[in-house]
Amino acid sequence: MSTADSHPFRDLVAITSTGENSWQAHIDPLWTIGPKVHGGCMLAVCAAAARREILAAGADTSVQPLAVSASFVSAPDPGEVDLTTTLRKNGRQVGVVDVELSQGGRVAVRASVTLGTPDSGEPLHTVPHRTASLPVEPVADAVVVTPDHPMGKIVKFAGAASLHVDPSTAHFLSGQEGEPAVSMWTRPHAGDETDLDTAVLFALMAGDISAPVTMNRGMFGWAPTVQLTAYLRHVPAPGWLRVTAESSVLGGTWFEEDHTVVDSTGTVVVQSRQLAMIPR
Template identity: 70%
Template sequence: MTTDHPFRDLTTLTATGEGAWSAHIAPTWTIGPKVHGGCMLAVSASAARRAGIEAGADPAVQPLAVSASFVSAPDPGDVEITTVVRKLGKQVSVVETELGQDGRVAVRASVTLGLPDGGEPRYAVPHPATELAARPPEDAVVVTPAHPMGQIVNLCGSVDMRVDESTAGFLRGDREGDPRIAMWTKLRPADEADLDTVALFALMAGDISAPVTMNRGMFGWAPTVQLTAYLRALPEPGWLRLTNESIVLGQAWFESDHTVVDTTGAVVVQSRQLAMIPR
């Protein structure tokens, strides 16, 4: 079934009991056969926000920080989310979530709710992501379901994705490139019309890049073990530009840092994850 607001559908929840919710993850939200980690983080954050607001938090709160541990890799389909409000405060609330499928836990997360930053920062160090063009240039690689990358990264069927080819040596067969990838992504127009959907998508974008290990000739599944994402500000509508980079590719583990910037040049999401080197 097609829809003009696929990401809103992904993060839409149905209440199933006190502190309990269900969601449906369509096959498009996968990498290969398994559900994309950033999508599960977004669903978990959506449930935490709902639980916080129902407990009395300001309806304008957003998930400022999501720290998720990945326990198992679910298949696309229905998932269940349970929530526990650990703190309800005037500025900060904390909700714990557990996302599972068929009785098996997939993701445990701690979500900090609050109001995102607004206005000009007091101090900011320019990041390479802010130097990318606000819109993808003509020579950016368009990732579609027909593209070799799109045949694995099924997300491209529901969001727009463009890759800076100069940072994606794996597309040319390069095995000695730097572990850094730059790209652009954008929601469908109907999804962009909903502010809460935009915020959740920005968090998901903190995990949207292909693994940087591919630039070193290491292909295959690079499972995320732990992912923490910060929503620094609500993004303006339009393209998000981002970089994904690592400074240490170990024998078994590597870190992966996303920095996500909106059309105004504001840093809207920062994330770091610990992942496994592909076998």
């Protein structure tokens, strides 16, 4: 199957109704970091369920998840997950839906999703971010993360989307240390990119796509996210997404990691911040 016909991310966020305010999704093992489900993917699944809930309540189809604030309670395995949605507000401009994602009766994620129509057109004011200075497409010496690459054996979704890492920032790939900031390019399969709603959810997922930036400081291992908030600022244009993940404070136990996602036109489409634990 060609990438034009392939839509693994759309399959991930395909939500099936199982009753009033109840939904189910299937998370393929592709969408894991090591043995556990990738946090950004769970955030996207929660956002998809929230949008289905508010559309069922009569919201306009232009509504998208503008902000998703997720607390990670436990780490589910790939497979079936259940979602429960609670509509808190369905206003003229803003809606709010709470979502619980669980597996086997155990809650894994609690999320609050704010929905509305994203910005369009030029911003009134913007401060240039280093992500926008990256070339629109991956540079010639970018590290292509494939399922056979050492990083791809951990970041499994490298087999379900394109992921190219900027070697000038990913010092850990060459055994070096440097600033806790990593840049990359990512793009869904063509079959996912052409569906606007799927492209939006992929961009939100990209707000958690980087390997922990602690690796650039020689700290490897699982860095569990305890809270992640992502903002959709603009619907992404087709093409490569440029992403920078960075941290300003690596504490003894905790660190923050910010992602900035810029589309092919140079527009900031997603901003995120997470609180995670320093690898042991």
